[in-house]
Amino acid sequence: MTALPESTLLVWYCTRCHKSCKVQPPDPEQIACRCTNPVPGLRPTQVTVTHAPKPRPMHALSDEEARLRALGRKGTRVRVTVTFEGEIADAWQWSSAGRRGLDFIVATADGTRHPVDPQQPGLRIEAITDDEENAS
Numbered sequence: 001m002t003a004l005p006e007s008t009l010l011v012w013y014c015t016r017c018h019k020s021c022k023v024q025p026p027d028p029e030q031i032a033c034r035c036t037n038p039v040p041g042l043r044p045t046q047v048t049v050t051h052a053p054k055p056r057p058m059h060a061l062s063d064e065e066a067r068l069r070a071l072g073r074k075g076t077r078v079r080v081t082v083t084f085e086g087e088i089a090d091a092w093q094w095s096s097a098g099r100r101g102l103d104f105i106v107a108t109a110d111g112t113r114h115p116v117d118p119q120q121p122g123l124r125i126e127a128i129t130d131d132e133e134n135a136s
């Protein structure tokens, strides 16, 4: 636990309400007098104040974080869409227990290799046409 920062203020107390009405260095948080015409005493009082750490502003959730958190409940109906482009780095046919399929490894531009299983529900893998390639 670190010590709270301290500072010394000169405080003038109001002669009417006996609350602080002027501080040096100026600090509006230290002024308690609400008189319309405060009458500061002649001599300031030296006061040491500790500053409680200001509460950190809560890290504001980005819209995306908030959106994802709202999804994180069992039973929420969602649609998962994955779209990325890359090159086929590998592909192989497999057969197992009477089923067969074709699996792909797609390498994205950053060199990461992603296994792609076309059996995954909703997944579609298609060739990028030359036209698309030239347009981008």
Ligand SMILES: [Zn+2]
Residues within 6 Å of the ligand: 014, 015, 016, 017, 018, 019, 021, 033, 034, 035, 038, 039
């Ligand atoms: Zn006052």
